[in-house]
Amino acid sequence: MPELEPEGEIVAPGLTVGQPLPLEPAPAAGTTGRPRSLWSDAWRDLRRNPVFLASSLIILFLLFISLWPSAITWESPLKCDLAHAQEGSVPGHPFGYDGQGCDVYTRTVYGARTSVTVGVLATLGVAVLGSVLGGLAGFFGGAGDAVLSRVTDVFFAIPVVLGGLVLLSVVTGDTVWPVIGFMVLLGWPQISRIARGSVITAKQHDYVQAARALGASSSRILLRHIAPNAVAPVIVVATIALGTYIALEATLSYLGVGLKPPTVSWGIDISAASPYVRNAPHALLWPSGALALTVLAFIMLGDAIRDALDPKLR
Numbered sequence: 001m002p003e004l005e006p007e008g009e010i011v012a013p014g015l016t017v018g019q020p021l022p023l024e025p026a027p028a029a030g031t032t033g034r035p036r037s038l039w040s041d042a043w044r045d046l047r048r049n050p051v052f053l054a055s056s057l058i059i060l061f062l063l064f065i066s067l068w069p070s071a072i073t074w075e076s077p078l079k080c081d082l083a084h085a086q087e088g089s090v091p092g093h094p095f096g097y098d099g100q101g102c103d104v105y106t107r108t109v110y111g112a113r114t115s116v117t118v119g120v121l122a123t124l125g126v127a128v129l130g131s132v133l134g135g136l137a138g139f140f141g142g143a144g145d146a147v148l149s150r151v152t153d154v155f156f157a158i159p160v161v162l163g164g165l166v167l168l169s170v171v172t173g174d175t176v177w178p179v180i181g182f183m184v185l186l187g188w189p190q191i192s193r194i195a196r197g198s199v200i201t202a203k204q205h206d207y208v209q210a211a212r213a214l215g216a217s218s219s220r221i222l223l224r225h226i227a228p229n230a231v232a233p234v235i236v237v238a239t240i241a242l243g244t245y246i247a248l249e250a251t252l253s254y255l256g257v258g259l260k261p262p263t264v265s266w267g268i269d270i271s272a273a274s275p276y277v278r279n280a281p282h283a284l285l286w287p288s289g290a291l292a293l294t295v296l297a298f299i300m301l302g303d304a305i306r307d308a309l310d311p312k313l314r
Contacts (some may be wrong), residue, residue: 042308052304054147058297066113075103077110077264086280098269098283099276108286111266114259115294118176118183119246120279125184126245127238130191135230137144137192137201161251166255179258183245194237198230205229225264236306243298250291266291 046052066071082101088096095104137145163186171178202208203226211221252258253267254274261268266287273283 045308055297055300067118110264118249122183122245123242126187130188131195134192134195138196155189202230231307240302243295
Protein backbone atom coordinates (compact mmCIF):
# COMPACT_ATOMS: atom_id res chain seq x y z
CA MET A 1 0.00 0.00 0.00
CA PRO A 2 1.22 3.52 -0.73
CA GLU A 3 2.51 5.50 2.19
CA LEU A 4 -0.03 8.00 3.51
CA GLU A 5 0.80 11.68 3.97
CA PRO A 6 0.97 12.92 7.57
CA GLU A 7 -2.42 14.00 8.80
CA GLY A 8 -3.05 17.75 8.81
CA GLU A 9 -0.57 18.56 6.05
CA ILE A 10 -1.71 19.65 2.59
CA VAL A 11 0.61 18.97 -0.28
CA ALA A 12 0.19 21.01 -3.47
CA PRO A 13 0.93 19.37 -6.80
CA GLY A 14 4.64 19.48 -7.57
CA LEU A 15 5.67 20.09 -3.92
CA THR A 16 7.08 17.77 -1.31
CA VAL A 17 6.02 17.47 2.28
CA GLY A 18 7.31 20.32 4.41
CA GLN A 19 8.01 22.64 1.47
CA PRO A 20 6.28 26.06 1.97
CA LEU A 21 3.53 27.02 -0.42
CA PRO A 22 4.32 29.92 -2.82
CA LEU A 23 2.92 33.29 -1.85
CA GLU A 24 0.85 35.55 -4.11
CA PRO A 25 2.83 38.52 -5.45
CA ALA A 26 2.23 41.64 -3.41
CA PRO A 27 0.53 44.53 -5.20
CA ALA A 28 2.76 47.31 -6.41
CA ALA A 29 3.36 50.21 -4.07
CA GLY A 30 0.68 52.87 -4.29
CA THR A 31 -1.93 50.53 -5.77
CA THR A 32 -4.99 49.02 -4.15
CA GLY A 33 -5.16 45.92 -6.31
CA ARG A 34 -8.39 47.11 -7.97
CA PRO A 35 -8.61 47.93 -11.69
CA ARG A 36 -8.50 51.63 -12.46
CA SER A 37 -11.43 53.36 -14.13
CA LEU A 38 -11.34 55.68 -17.13
CA TRP A 39 -11.61 58.72 -14.87
CA SER A 40 -8.78 57.66 -12.56
CA ASP A 41 -6.53 56.98 -15.56
CA ALA A 42 -7.50 60.34 -17.05
CA TRP A 43 -6.69 62.19 -13.82
CA ARG A 44 -3.34 60.41 -13.58
CA ASP A 45 -2.48 61.49 -17.14
CA LEU A 46 -3.69 65.05 -16.59
CA ARG A 47 -1.48 65.52 -13.55
CA ARG A 48 1.53 64.69 -15.70
CA ASN A 49 0.52 66.86 -18.64
CA PRO A 50 2.29 70.27 -18.64
CA VAL A 51 -0.35 71.72 -20.99
CA PHE A 52 -3.08 70.88 -18.48
CA LEU A 53 -1.09 72.30 -15.57
CA ALA A 54 -0.26 75.55 -17.37
CA SER A 55 -3.81 76.13 -18.60
CA SER A 56 -5.25 75.26 -15.19
CA LEU A 57 -3.03 77.82 -13.46
CA ILE A 58 -4.11 80.53 -15.91
CA ILE A 59 -7.78 79.66 -15.47
CA LEU A 60 -7.50 79.57 -11.68
CA PHE A 61 -5.90 83.02 -11.76
CA LEU A 62 -8.73 84.29 -13.99
CA LEU A 63 -11.32 82.86 -11.61
CA PHE A 64 -9.55 84.51 -8.68
CA ILE A 65 -9.50 87.99 -10.21
CA SER A 66 -13.07 87.51 -11.41
CA LEU A 67 -14.26 86.88 -7.86
CA TRP A 68 -11.95 89.34 -6.08
CA PRO A 69 -10.67 91.94 -8.57
CA SER A 70 -10.01 94.39 -5.75
CA ALA A 71 -7.27 92.05 -4.50
CA ILE A 72 -4.92 93.14 -7.29
CA THR A 73 -6.25 96.57 -8.27
CA TRP A 74 -7.02 99.63 -6.23
CA GLU A 75 -9.28 101.81 -8.39
CA SER A 76 -12.76 101.71 -9.84
CA PRO A 77 -12.99 100.76 -13.52
CA LEU A 78 -15.48 103.61 -14.01
CA LYS A 79 -13.15 106.29 -12.63
CA CYS A 80 -11.85 108.31 -15.59
CA ASP A 81 -9.94 111.56 -15.99
CA LEU A 82 -9.76 113.14 -19.45
CA ALA A 83 -6.60 114.98 -18.42
CA HIS A 84 -4.76 111.60 -18.67
CA ALA A 85 -6.42 110.43 -21.92
CA GLN A 86 -4.17 108.20 -24.05
CA GLU A 87 -1.22 108.51 -21.68
CA GLY A 88 1.22 105.63 -21.53
CA SER A 89 2.52 103.71 -18.57
CA VAL A 90 3.23 105.77 -15.45
CA PRO A 91 3.99 104.74 -11.86
CA GLY A 92 0.86 103.27 -10.29
CA HIS A 93 -0.75 102.77 -13.72
CA PRO A 94 1.36 100.16 -15.52
CA PHE A 95 -0.96 99.77 -18.54
CA GLY A 96 -1.53 103.50 -19.07
CA TYR A 97 -4.85 105.21 -19.83
CA ASP A 98 -7.42 104.78 -22.60
CA GLY A 99 -9.09 107.47 -24.72
CA GLN A 100 -11.46 108.45 -21.90
CA GLY A 101 -8.71 108.67 -19.29
CA CYS A 102 -9.66 105.37 -17.60
CA ASP A 103 -6.98 103.14 -16.13
CA VAL A 104 -6.41 100.29 -18.62
CA TYR A 105 -5.02 97.96 -15.97
CA THR A 106 -8.11 98.28 -13.78
CA ARG A 107 -10.51 97.83 -16.69
CA THR A 108 -8.57 94.79 -17.93
CA VAL A 109 -8.80 93.17 -14.50
CA TYR A 110 -12.51 93.88 -14.10
CA GLY A 111 -13.18 92.81 -17.67
CA ALA A 112 -12.20 89.26 -16.72
CA ARG A 113 -15.25 89.04 -14.45
CA THR A 114 -17.69 89.77 -17.28
CA SER A 115 -16.02 87.52 -19.81
CA VAL A 116 -15.63 84.56 -17.46
CA THR A 117 -19.21 84.95 -16.18
CA VAL A 118 -20.65 84.96 -19.70
CA GLY A 119 -18.49 82.03 -20.79
CA VAL A 120 -19.22 79.83 -17.77
CA LEU A 121 -22.98 80.47 -17.66
CA ALA A 122 -23.37 80.05 -21.42
CA THR A 123 -21.41 76.80 -21.33
CA LEU A 124 -23.49 75.43 -18.45
CA GLY A 125 -26.73 76.30 -20.24
CA VAL A 126 -25.56 74.80 -23.53
CA ALA A 127 -24.22 71.64 -21.86
CA VAL A 128 -27.36 70.99 -19.81
CA LEU A 129 -29.88 71.72 -22.57
CA GLY A 130 -27.93 69.95 -25.29
CA SER A 131 -27.11 66.91 -23.17
CA VAL A 132 -30.70 66.40 -22.02
CA LEU A 133 -32.25 66.77 -25.48
CA GLY A 134 -29.56 64.81 -27.29
CA GLY A 135 -29.38 62.07 -24.65
CA LEU A 136 -33.13 61.49 -24.63
CA ALA A 137 -33.29 61.49 -28.43
CA GLY A 138 -30.43 59.02 -28.72
CA PHE A 139 -31.81 56.72 -26.03
CA PHE A 140 -35.44 56.53 -27.12
CA GLY A 141 -35.02 57.19 -30.86
CA GLY A 142 -38.15 57.24 -33.00
CA ALA A 143 -39.98 60.35 -34.12
CA GLY A 144 -38.47 62.52 -31.38
CA ASP A 145 -34.97 61.70 -32.61
CA ALA A 146 -35.91 62.52 -36.20
CA VAL A 147 -37.48 65.85 -35.23
CA LEU A 148 -34.48 66.84 -33.11
CA SER A 149 -32.10 66.02 -35.98
CA ARG A 150 -34.00 68.28 -38.37
CA VAL A 151 -34.19 71.10 -35.80
CA THR A 152 -30.45 70.96 -35.22
CA ASP A 153 -29.89 71.10 -38.97
CA VAL A 154 -31.84 74.36 -39.06
CA PHE A 155 -29.77 75.88 -36.25
CA PHE A 156 -26.50 74.78 -37.84
CA ALA A 157 -27.48 76.75 -40.96
CA ILE A 158 -27.64 80.04 -39.00
CA PRO A 159 -24.32 82.00 -38.98
CA VAL A 160 -23.51 82.77 -35.36
CA VAL A 161 -22.32 86.35 -35.78
CA LEU A 162 -25.13 87.22 -38.19
CA GLY A 163 -27.67 85.67 -35.83
CA GLY A 164 -26.25 87.75 -32.99
CA LEU A 165 -26.48 90.94 -35.02
CA VAL A 166 -30.14 90.24 -35.78
CA LEU A 167 -31.36 88.91 -32.44
CA LEU A 168 -29.39 91.12 -30.06
CA SER A 169 -30.26 94.26 -32.00
CA VAL A 170 -33.90 93.51 -31.15
CA VAL A 171 -33.47 92.11 -27.63
CA THR A 172 -31.57 94.72 -25.65
CA GLY A 173 -30.75 94.93 -21.97
CA ASP A 174 -28.29 96.28 -19.44
CA THR A 175 -27.23 92.84 -18.16
CA VAL A 176 -25.38 89.83 -19.54
CA TRP A 177 -28.49 87.66 -19.78
CA PRO A 178 -29.52 88.53 -23.37
CA VAL A 179 -26.04 87.60 -24.58
CA ILE A 180 -26.03 84.38 -22.55
CA GLY A 181 -29.49 83.47 -23.80
CA PHE A 182 -28.41 84.00 -27.41
CA MET A 183 -25.36 81.76 -26.95
CA VAL A 184 -27.45 79.00 -25.39
CA LEU A 185 -30.04 79.28 -28.17
CA LEU A 186 -27.49 78.84 -30.94
CA GLY A 187 -25.00 76.64 -29.08
CA TRP A 188 -27.04 73.69 -27.82
CA PRO A 189 -27.32 71.84 -31.20
CA GLN A 190 -23.60 71.03 -31.22
CA ILE A 191 -23.67 69.48 -27.74
CA SER A 192 -26.95 67.76 -28.61
CA ARG A 193 -25.41 66.01 -31.62
CA ILE A 194 -22.44 64.85 -29.60
CA ALA A 195 -24.56 63.63 -26.67
CA ARG A 196 -26.91 61.80 -29.03
CA GLY A 197 -24.10 59.94 -30.76
CA SER A 198 -22.41 59.08 -27.48
CA VAL A 199 -25.62 57.69 -25.98
CA ILE A 200 -26.37 55.63 -29.10
CA THR A 201 -22.90 54.09 -28.85
CA ALA A 202 -23.14 53.45 -25.11
CA LYS A 203 -26.57 51.79 -25.17
CA GLN A 204 -25.28 49.06 -27.51
CA HIS A 205 -22.77 47.77 -24.95
CA ASP A 206 -23.26 44.43 -23.22
CA TYR A 207 -23.66 45.85 -19.73
CA VAL A 208 -26.66 47.90 -20.90
CA GLN A 209 -28.26 44.85 -22.49
CA ALA A 210 -27.63 42.87 -19.30
CA ALA A 211 -29.25 45.56 -17.15
CA ARG A 212 -32.25 45.64 -19.47
CA ALA A 213 -32.55 41.83 -19.32
CA LEU A 214 -32.51 42.00 -15.51
CA GLY A 215 -35.54 44.28 -15.60
CA ALA A 216 -33.92 47.68 -14.95
CA SER A 217 -36.13 50.64 -15.84
CA SER A 218 -35.27 53.00 -18.68
CA SER A 219 -34.53 55.85 -16.29
CA ARG A 220 -32.16 53.69 -14.23
CA ILE A 221 -30.35 52.45 -17.33
CA LEU A 222 -30.00 55.98 -18.69
CA LEU A 223 -28.82 57.58 -15.44
CA ARG A 224 -26.76 54.78 -13.88
CA HIS A 225 -25.26 52.98 -16.85
CA ILE A 226 -25.31 55.17 -19.96
CA ALA A 227 -24.84 58.74 -18.72
CA PRO A 228 -21.56 58.14 -16.80
CA ASN A 229 -20.05 56.45 -19.85
CA ALA A 230 -21.37 58.94 -22.41
CA VAL A 231 -20.56 62.22 -20.67
CA ALA A 232 -16.83 62.36 -21.52
CA PRO A 233 -17.21 63.77 -25.08
CA VAL A 234 -19.66 66.38 -23.79
CA ILE A 235 -17.16 67.56 -21.17
CA VAL A 236 -14.39 67.88 -23.74
CA VAL A 237 -16.47 69.86 -26.24
CA ALA A 238 -18.00 72.07 -23.54
CA THR A 239 -14.55 72.98 -22.17
CA ILE A 240 -13.30 74.01 -25.60
CA ALA A 241 -16.57 75.83 -26.33
CA LEU A 242 -16.18 77.91 -23.16
CA GLY A 243 -13.24 79.73 -24.69
CA THR A 244 -15.21 80.16 -27.92
CA TYR A 245 -18.12 81.77 -26.06
CA ILE A 246 -15.77 84.23 -24.37
CA ALA A 247 -14.42 85.23 -27.78
CA LEU A 248 -17.98 85.43 -29.16
CA GLU A 249 -19.05 87.79 -26.38
CA ALA A 250 -16.09 90.05 -27.14
CA THR A 251 -16.94 89.95 -30.86
CA LEU A 252 -20.58 90.90 -30.31
CA SER A 253 -19.60 93.66 -27.86
CA TYR A 254 -17.06 94.96 -30.37
CA LEU A 255 -19.78 95.12 -33.02
CA GLY A 256 -22.03 97.04 -30.63
CA VAL A 257 -24.80 94.46 -30.17
CA GLY A 258 -23.43 92.63 -27.14
CA LEU A 259 -22.78 94.21 -23.78
CA LYS A 260 -23.21 97.94 -23.42
CA PRO A 261 -21.42 100.54 -21.27
CA PRO A 262 -21.12 101.06 -18.35
CA THR A 263 -20.54 97.29 -18.26
CA VAL A 264 -16.80 96.60 -18.25
CA SER A 265 -15.89 94.12 -20.97
CA TRP A 266 -12.80 93.34 -23.00
CA GLY A 267 -14.85 93.58 -26.19
CA ILE A 268 -16.13 97.05 -25.27
CA ASP A 269 -12.61 98.26 -24.45
CA ILE A 270 -11.21 96.83 -27.70
CA SER A 271 -13.95 98.56 -29.67
CA ALA A 272 -13.36 101.88 -27.88
CA ALA A 273 -9.57 101.72 -28.39
CA SER A 274 -9.65 100.80 -32.08
CA PRO A 275 -10.09 104.35 -33.51
CA TYR A 276 -6.90 105.67 -31.89
CA VAL A 277 -4.71 102.56 -32.06
CA ARG A 278 -1.84 104.58 -33.60
CA ASN A 279 -1.75 107.14 -30.81
CA ALA A 280 -2.41 104.78 -27.88
CA PRO A 281 -1.77 101.16 -28.93
CA HIS A 282 -1.47 100.07 -25.30
CA ALA A 283 -5.20 100.66 -24.75
CA LEU A 284 -5.90 98.03 -27.42
CA LEU A 285 -3.09 95.56 -26.82
CA TRP A 286 -3.71 94.83 -23.13
CA PRO A 287 -7.40 93.84 -23.30
CA SER A 288 -6.75 92.02 -26.58
CA GLY A 289 -3.88 90.10 -25.01
CA ALA A 290 -5.98 89.19 -21.97
CA LEU A 291 -8.78 87.94 -24.24
CA ALA A 292 -6.41 85.90 -26.40
CA LEU A 293 -4.71 84.35 -23.36
CA THR A 294 -8.06 83.41 -21.79
CA VAL A 295 -9.41 81.78 -24.95
CA LEU A 296 -6.12 79.93 -25.47
CA ALA A 297 -6.15 78.64 -21.89
CA PHE A 298 -9.60 77.10 -22.20
CA ILE A 299 -8.82 75.57 -25.60
CA MET A 300 -5.60 74.07 -24.23
CA LEU A 301 -7.51 72.71 -21.24
CA GLY A 302 -10.09 71.11 -23.52
CA ASP A 303 -7.38 69.54 -25.69
CA ALA A 304 -5.64 68.09 -22.62
CA ILE A 305 -8.89 66.63 -21.29
CA ARG A 306 -9.70 65.18 -24.72
CA ASP A 307 -6.32 63.45 -24.91
CA ALA A 308 -6.72 62.04 -21.39
CA LEU A 309 -10.24 60.71 -21.99
CA ASP A 310 -9.60 59.24 -25.44
CA PRO A 311 -8.89 55.50 -25.00
CA LYS A 312 -7.42 55.33 -28.53
CA LEU A 313 -4.45 57.40 -27.38
CA ARG A 314 -3.51 54.97 -24.58
